[in-house]
Structures are given as structure tokens and as C-alpha cells.
Amino acid sequence: MICIRGTLNLEKSLEKDRPINVMECWHFAETTSSGQPILRENEKDILIDQMVGLYHNKSKILNRQKGRIFLTSQRIVYVDDLNPTKNSLSLELSGIESLQFSSRFLRRSARLILFVKKVDDSQVIGPDGKATGYYENCISTWVCPICMMSNETKGEFTESTDPCPICVNCGVAADYEMTKDSLSISLSNDYLKGSSSESFDSKSNDVNQCPACTFINHYQITNCEICGTRLPNSKIRQGTNNEIGFKDSRVHFELEHPISTSKNVNDEVTNFLQISFRKSDGVLFAQATEKALKDLKKTELGSVYNKNLVSVNGVKVKDEGLTDLPLLETKLGKIGIxxxxxxxxxxxxxxxxxxxxxxxxxxxxxxxxxxxxxxxxxxxxxxxxxxxxxxHKPSLILDREKFYNKSLFLDEIAREIYEFAISEFKAEKERLGYVMVTLVDLYAMYNKCMRIGTGLISPQEMREACERFEELGLKDLKLTKINGRVLCLASKNSFDFVKTKILDIVNESAGCDPLLLTQLLNRDSSNAWTFAIITEVLQNCIDHGDIVIDEQISGIHYYRNSYWPVAV
Amino acid sequence: MPMPLPPIYSFPPLYTRQPNSIIRRQQISSWMDLILQYAKSHNAWCMSAEGSIVTEGSESVQESIFVNNEIERSVPQVFINEIWSTMCQEGKAIGTDKGKKESPTYYILWRTVDSWASLILQWFESAGKLQQVVTIYELSQGDESIGWEFHGMPEPLTADCLKPLCHRHRATIVNDEYGKPVAVKVV
Structure with a gap:
């Protein structure tokens, strides 16, 4: 894993400088607005557990105490229940050395302890053989809070940096507090080149080449951009990512008991993380994680370059099986018995x-x-x-096959439906600000688009899932019943909006039939309002006496009720 | 000279039975107003269930009020029956076939029966016919009532209109041997 080790002193001094080095194993996890993690390519999710809290070493991580945890084929993703888009974290499976499971004991909830691979600090060695203070050799990128100019400053920009760097555009010295959100620190490129050529065994190692398609990726990328295969050259990544100090500014968290520097040194750094299962016993999750880790290791070992290659330029690569055996003469060399x-x-x-x-x-x-x-x-x-x-027959959501019970499944489905509906009607939402779709339509669309191959859901489940939106904090769309009979998924006030629109149209062109009405309503947006919705709204207008009908053989024509006022 | 019908007559939804009951009630009352106005302006006492004016003796087929050729709309028969029955309930029409729910012709009362009764009483008083026996024919078709609004009223309807006076003991109806009212004496 690590190429050149530095002296013990060096290690310790570095340790002192950056005590929370281990925290960098946490990465920011992107989630959808409905609180589902966005998976990478080739990533598959294996298991979900609910109501978990995260611990770093022995102390709680604040604001990360109630959430769902997803085990995928590459990561462990924590999605916070309260603030999924901001507080979600992920942990690379490849960064985990081993795990240990401690079951529930009295009031102590079950825990999964993950030991993080210890990343050696000595990897970064300056060209002169000494560990250079890499803070001088890195570049801090920050956005000026005044003019929004993104600046680059040499050295790490911290709270204690004095004097504060000055914005090149407006000339105002930056305030650390105001810029810290935009701050990202990366090693300057020329230094990286210099160090990598020395610290890595061979030149070939410092390119992040995909083992599957040979594409040379950026050194910080963990998955191939072309085919999504996980890149095995983690030492390059760790060299740059973890050591040289690329910090993701999106990861902000605090510990309940912050690690004190001195203690850390004395303890000889036991880097572990804990996942506490508040509700379930977590056994299943632990087993699945173990299995996933094992599988990951297996595939790492198994991913040999050009694995199934038979021959190169006509020369056989593998000489086993058939070729091991003595060549068999099949031609008849002689005549006779x-x-x-x-x-x-x-x-x-x-x-x-x-x-x-x-x-x-x-x-x-x-x-x-x-x-x-x-x-x-x-x-x-x-x-x-x-x-x-x-x-309930366990239906699968994408590749989610493991749910402890139906409720959890419905929660997950609800999130997916919500996300689906939002993305499906994004255009309408942007243009009109209102979305409305009957549950029947949505059901068909959702099952067709998302559930094929993973098990269709029943209308009952669809409805129950939609009823959970509010509980799950999904606020944009709501399940509403119009005319007391048709269930719709609608954004707020959309019904009134479409009603006024329809009334306007009926007013404008008296005696229009539903077809004309639909055309006029969808004049500038194709199929924003489905016929089912329009029919229901018309029915509602008739029930309220706003519209009167003229029924002919050719169909129903609608008129504004201008003669018969409705008694209030 | 018949008055032109109000613009609502050319409002297409008028010809369709509205599904909303509140609206429908108003729609039917619109129809009743229309029929009364139509009958009054045409001086028609009697209309067929199909909506055309029936004049005594002549069986000429006239155009129905329920058919509007201008906008090509007509009221379905079911709804026409509903209109007639509502009119009968509200005392704005009387079926000519007594005791039956639906009759082929209806007397149109653009005044209420009571109002007709007091008008007739007024005539008796002003014409000095009190304490006399006056035949119903004389009352409704006779020369002496020319110029009065009830002139030309069909005899059975006149007899009906006299009933409130009988109840108030102001009039006595004289029936012939078949029980048909023929004359009246107002005191």
C-alpha cells in the first residue's frame, strides 16, 4: 500500500499537526432531495437500515444521530433523516480494514465497529527526502465573499493565517469565517509530480489507469469515468486525497467529545468508527457489510489486467489445461490395425x-x-x-432487495415516487409552478419506468407510499382528493390554479368542448394537464355552479354560468 | 304583438338538464318565466306538452317553445316533463286532464288562480253583475268582458278560477245535469 515510510518522529510530528486526519475517511454523500443517496455508476445497493447514529472513535458525531444507512457495493452511506442533503456522509468500503460487531447489551444498542485502514503519513516526502510541510506546497482556493471572485492562494488558508490573503479582484483581505465554506485546498500540481516520481515505485503507478478499459483517469477519481469500474490504484488517490489534504468543504461535522491532540498521540491512533443501531439489532447489516468487504477484496484480487486474454499477437498467453497435456497425434501415421x-x-x-x-x-x-x-x-x-x-412479497426497489418490514419498504418507495414525480414533471413545475397528476397516471408511469424488472408495486402500496410524503418531510407534492373521489398528486394550490385557468378559457371561448379546452390549456406546454385532471376540474366547476353544460350528440360543451347565480 | 324572448333563450346550456341541482332549479324557473312570458305575449291559454300553443278549434301545428331553431337546440322530453310538473306544483300551470300526473295539454297561468279570481270579482263589481246568474261562457267569451285580461279564457279554466270565490262564499257555481259548471252567481 505505502511505498516509502518516513521516520517515526516524522510520523508523530505530522500526527500532531493534523490530529483529525482520520476524519477524512468520511466523505460527503450526494443525496436526492427526497433523501435517497445518488449511487455511482456500477454501484449497487445491498441493504438499508433505519435509525442509526454515527460515532467517531468513541464520541458521537453531532447531528448524525438519526438517519438511515445504506450498504452499497462500494460505500456505506449515511443519510440523515433531518437534513438529508447536507448532513449525509459516506464511507468507502475500500477504506475499511476490518469490522467488529457488538450486539445489544442492556441499554447499549448494537454497534458495528469499523476499523479504518491506517493511512501512513510518511508518504509525502519532499524532493530532498524530508517531509516537507505540505501546507506550504498546497494551494487554497477560496471565493471572495464580496466580489465572488475565486482566488488561489499559496499555502493552506486557515483561521490562523496571518496576514489574510487579499482578493485579486477587489483587493479586500478575506475573512476566514466568511470564506470557509468555499474553501478547498489542494496540492499544487508541480509538487505532486515531483513527489510522486520519487515516492512511488514505478512511473506506471502514478497514473490512475482503469483496469477494465485502460482509460487514464484523474488521480483523485475513485471510479473510472468511462466504465465506472472501481479503480484499484488507491495509493495514488490516498496519496493525494487523504494525505496532501484535499478537503471537501461540504463535510462539516463536530464531535461530542473532540479528540484532543495529545491523547491521540498516546493512544497510538486507533482509528475506528461506529455505527449504532437504535432500532434493529444490526446483525444483518453487519453480516452484509462483512460480506461486501470480502467480496470487494475478492474482486480487487481478481481484477487482473486483461484477465480473460487468450492470446497476444497469436501467441497463447495461458498455457494450461489442454496444452499441458502431451500433444495428441490424431493423424493416422501408419496403416493397418x-x-x-x-x-x-x-x-x-x-x-x-x-x-x-x-x-x-x-x-x-x-x-x-x-x-x-x-x-x-x-x-x-x-x-x-x-x-x-x-x-407482503418483498418487492425490489432498483436493486434494493432487503427490507426489514413493509413500512420501511414503503418509506423507501415513497421517496422514490416523490423523486420520480418531481423529475418527471420538472418542466411543468418550472414553467407553471404547479404540478398535478392523477395517482392512476402516476402509478402507470412509475411502474413502467421504474419498476420493470424489480417487481411492480400494487396500487395500494402506491397510495400508502404517497400518504407518507408528509411524514418523510417531502413537502412539494401532496396527495389530495378532488371531488371526493379522485386521488391526485398535486403541488400546493395547483387545483385552484388550473380551475381559474379553465374558467378563463371557458369565459373566453364559450361553448368549448373538452378537446378544445385541453388544447387551449396545453397551448404552451405539451400535456402539462392530463385529460383526467381537466375532467375532474370541470366536474368540480359544475358542482360549484361555475360552469353549465350543453349536452349534444357531438359532446358536452361548457359555458360560464352567467344566468343562474349560485346562492351563497 | 308577441314580445321577443329574452337573451337567455339563446343560451345553449338552457336546453340541457343541468347536473347541479341548485343550478337546475334556477334553470327550471328560467323556463317557467319563459313559458309564462311566451304564453302571455301570444295570449295563449293552453299549451301542449310538447310546448306549442293550442288554440281551440284549430289544430294547426305551431313551433314549440322548447325548440330553438336559431341555435339548433331542443329540450329533451324528459326534461320538458320535469318543467311541466314543477310548473303544476307551483301553480303556474294546470293539466287539462284532471287527476293525471302528465297530461297532453296544460293551461298556463301567468297570473295565479287567486289573482284571476279577484280580477273576475272586480269585473262582477264594476259591471254590476252582482247577485245575478252569469254563465261561464258569458263571463269568458261574452262581449261584456272584452278588454279584460281574462277574456278568451277557456271555460274549464274559468270554472277553476272561480273556485277560490266559492271557498270565500262569494260565489255559487251552477252545474248542469252532467256536473259541468255552466253558470256562476257572485254575491
């Missing part, structure tokens, strides 16, 4: 070899199948037990 017998024997031998090969392949397949079976049996009893309770 002996040769016939010989050829018969060769044939038999040949068959044997092919048969053997087939068996080996089959064995390999079986062992894989066993792995899968093991995984299944490890998790299924729990699932089955819960399934009976809810009387």
Missing part, C-alpha cells in the same frame, strides 16, 4: 481430456453457486420471518 487401434486410443484420450475440462468448469460454476446460496441462506431466514408479518 495397429494404427487404427492407436487412433482409437488417442480418440479416447482426447475425449477424456475434454470431459475433464468440462468437469472442472462445472465445479467452478458449482462453487460460485454455493457462494450465492450461502449469501442467500445467510440473509433469508430474517427476511422470511419479516415477510410473513407484513404478508
Amino acid at each position: 495397429t494404427s487404427l487401434e492407436k487412433s482409437g486410443e488417442t480418440q479416447l484420450l482426447n475425449n477424456d481430456i475434454i470431459f475433464n475440462n468440462a468437469l472442472t468448469d462445472l465445479n467452478r460454476l458449482m462453487s460460485l453457486a454455493n457462494d450465492i446460496e450461502q449469501l442467500y441462506t445467510g440473509i433469508s431466514p430474517k427476511l422470511l420471518g419479516e415477510r410473513k408479518e407484513g404478508g
Whole structure:
């Protein structure tokens, strides 16, 4: 992992300088507004648990005590219940050394303890062989709070920086408090080149090349930009990301008991994180994480460059199996019974070899199948037990197959539906500010777009999920019933909005039929208002006496009620 | 000279039974006003259930009030029946077939029966016919009532209009041998 180790003193001095080095294992996790993590390419989610809190070493991380935790094939993502878009954190699975599970004991809730891979500080060595204070060699980028000019300053810009850097545009000295949100610190490029060439074993290592498609990625990228494969060259990344001090300004968190510098040094840094399960026993999550870690290691080992290559320029790469065996002569070299017998024997031998090969392949397949079976049996009893309770067949959400109970599933579905509806009607929302869709339409759309291959949801589930929006803090859309019979997902006041619009149109062109009305209503936006909605609104207008009808063979024509005032 | 009908007559939704009951009540009252106005201006005492004016003797088919050729709308028969029954309930029309719910023709009362009764009483008083027996024919078709609004009123309807006077003991109706009212004496 680490190439060159520095002296122990050096390590310690660095440790003292940057005591919260380990905190950098936490990354900012992007989430949707409805509180679902945005997965990377090739990332699959495995398990979700609810009501968890995060600990760093032994102290609580403030504001990260109630949330959901997602185990994916690459990360552990914590999504905060209260403020999902800001307070969410993620943890790379590859950064975890090992894990330990401590079950619930009396009032102590179950915990999953994750030991973080210790990142050696000695990696950064200056060109002269000494660890240079890398703060001098980095560049701080900050945005001027006055003129919004983004500035670059040499050295790390901290609270104690004196004198404060001056904005190149407006000439005002920056205030740390005001700029800290925009601050990002990265190593200057030329220094990186200089150090990497010395500190890494070979030149070839300092490019972040994708093992699958050979694309050379940016050194800070963890997943290939082209194919999404996880990049194994983590030392480059860690070298730059963790050591040289690229800080993500979006990650802000405080500990309940901040780590004191001296203590940290004495303790010889036990870097661990804890996930506390407030509600569930967490066993399943721990097992799944362990499995995911194991799988990750396996794939890391398994991802050999050009793995299934058979030949290069016609020369065989792998010489095993068939080629190991003595070459078999199949041509009849001689005439006569002996040769016939010989050829018969060769044939038999040949068959044997092919048969053997087939068996080996089959064995390999079986062992894989066993792995899968093991995984299944490890998790299924729990699932089955819960399934009976809810009387509910576990539907899958994207690849989310594991839910403890129906309620959790519905919560998740609700978030997804919300997100789906928001994104689906984004254009209308932007143009008109109002969205309204019948649940029936949404149901069809959602099932068609999102649920194919992952199990359709029932209308009942759809409705229950939509009823949960408010609980989950999803405020833009609400399930409303119009005319006391049709359920709609609508943004606030959208009904009144469309009603006034319809009344205006009816006023303008008296005697219009529904078709004309729909066309006029959707004049500047295609299909913003579906026919079902319009019909319901018209019905509502008729019920309120705002519109009167003229029923003909050609259809119903609508008029403003101008003669028969409705008694208030 | 018949008066032109108000603009609501060319409002297409008038011809469709409105689903909203509050609106429908108003719609029916619009219809009643229209019918009364129409009948009054045409001096029509009787209309068929289809909405055309029935004059005694002549069976000429006239255009119905329920059909508006101008805007190509007509009221469906079911709704016409509803209008008639509401009119009968409110005392603005009387079916000619007594005792039946629906009758082929209706007497249109653009005044109420009581109002007709007092008008007739007024005539008796002003014409000096009190304490005399006056035939119903004389009353409604006779020369002496020319110029009065009830002149030309069909006899059965006149008899109906005299009933309130009988109740007030101001009049006595004389029936013929078949029980048909033929004359009246007002005191």
C-alpha cells in the first residue's frame, strides 16, 4: 500500500499537526432531495437500515444521530433523516480494514465497529527526502465573499493565517469565517509530480489507469469515468486525497467529545468508527457489510489486467489445461490395425481430456453457486420471518432487495415516487409552478419506468407510499382528493390554479368542448394537464355552479354560468 | 304583438338538464318565466306538452317553445316533463286532464288562480253583475268582458278560477245535469 515510510518522529510530528486526519475517511454523500443517496455508476445497493447514529472513535458525531444507512457495493452511506442533503456522509468500503460487531447489551444498542485502514503519513516526502510541510506546497482556493471572485492562494488558508490573503479582484483581505465554506485546498500540481516520481515505485503507478478499459483517469477519481469500474490504484488517490489534504468543504461535522491532540498521540491512533443501531439489532447489516468487504477484496484480487486474454499477437498467453497435456497425434501415421487401434486410443484420450475440462468448469460454476446460496441462506431466514408479518412479497426497489418490514419498504418507495414525480414533471413545475397528476397516471408511469424488472408495486402500496410524503418531510407534492373521489398528486394550490385557468378559457371561448379546452390549456406546454385532471376540474366547476353544460350528440360543451347565480 | 324572448333563450346550456341541482332549479324557473312570458305575449291559454300553443278549434301545428331553431337546440322530453310538473306544483300551470300526473295539454297561468279570481270579482263589481246568474261562457267569451285580461279564457279554466270565490262564499257555481259548471252567481 505505502511505498516509502518516513521516520517515526516524522510520523508523530505530522500526527500532531493534523490530529483529525482520520476524519477524512468520511466523505460527503450526494443525496436526492427526497433523501435517497445518488449511487455511482456500477454501484449497487445491498441493504438499508433505519435509525442509526454515527460515532467517531468513541464520541458521537453531532447531528448524525438519526438517519438511515445504506450498504452499497462500494460505500456505506449515511443519510440523515433531518437534513438529508447536507448532513449525509459516506464511507468507502475500500477504506475499511476490518469490522467488529457488538450486539445489544442492556441499554447499549448494537454497534458495528469499523476499523479504518491506517493511512501512513510518511508518504509525502519532499524532493530532498524530508517531509516537507505540505501546507506550504498546497494551494487554497477560496471565493471572495464580496466580489465572488475565486482566488488561489499559496499555502493552506486557515483561521490562523496571518496576514489574510487579499482578493485579486477587489483587493479586500478575506475573512476566514466568511470564506470557509468555499474553501478547498489542494496540492499544487508541480509538487505532486515531483513527489510522486520519487515516492512511488514505478512511473506506471502514478497514473490512475482503469483496469477494465485502460482509460487514464484523474488521480483523485475513485471510479473510472468511462466504465465506472472501481479503480484499484488507491495509493495514488490516498496519496493525494487523504494525505496532501484535499478537503471537501461540504463535510462539516463536530464531535461530542473532540479528540484532543495529545491523547491521540498516546493512544497510538486507533482509528475506528461506529455505527449504532437504535432500532434493529444490526446483525444483518453487519453480516452484509462483512460480506461486501470480502467480496470487494475478492474482486480487487481478481481484477487482473486483461484477465480473460487468450492470446497476444497469436501467441497463447495461458498455457494450461489442454496444452499441458502431451500433444495428441490424431493423424493416422501408419496403416493397418495397429494404427487404427492407436487412433482409437488417442480418440479416447482426447475425449477424456475434454470431459475433464468440462468437469472442472462445472465445479467452478458449482462453487460460485454455493457462494450465492450461502449469501442467500445467510440473509433469508430474517427476511422470511419479516415477510410473513407484513404478508407482503418483498418487492425490489432498483436493486434494493432487503427490507426489514413493509413500512420501511414503503418509506423507501415513497421517496422514490416523490423523486420520480418531481423529475418527471420538472418542466411543468418550472414553467407553471404547479404540478398535478392523477395517482392512476402516476402509478402507470412509475411502474413502467421504474419498476420493470424489480417487481411492480400494487396500487395500494402506491397510495400508502404517497400518504407518507408528509411524514418523510417531502413537502412539494401532496396527495389530495378532488371531488371526493379522485386521488391526485398535486403541488400546493395547483387545483385552484388550473380551475381559474379553465374558467378563463371557458369565459373566453364559450361553448368549448373538452378537446378544445385541453388544447387551449396545453397551448404552451405539451400535456402539462392530463385529460383526467381537466375532467375532474370541470366536474368540480359544475358542482360549484361555475360552469353549465350543453349536452349534444357531438359532446358536452361548457359555458360560464352567467344566468343562474349560485346562492351563497 | 308577441314580445321577443329574452337573451337567455339563446343560451345553449338552457336546453340541457343541468347536473347541479341548485343550478337546475334556477334553470327550471328560467323556463317557467319563459313559458309564462311566451304564453302571455301570444295570449295563449293552453299549451301542449310538447310546448306549442293550442288554440281551440284549430289544430294547426305551431313551433314549440322548447325548440330553438336559431341555435339548433331542443329540450329533451324528459326534461320538458320535469318543467311541466314543477310548473303544476307551483301553480303556474294546470293539466287539462284532471287527476293525471302528465297530461297532453296544460293551461298556463301567468297570473295565479287567486289573482284571476279577484280580477273576475272586480269585473262582477264594476259591471254590476252582482247577485245575478252569469254563465261561464258569458263571463269568458261574452262581449261584456272584452278588454279584460281574462277574456278568451277557456271555460274549464274559468270554472277553476272561480273556485277560490266559492271557498270565500262569494260565489255559487251552477252545474248542469252532467256536473259541468255552466253558470256562476257572485254575491
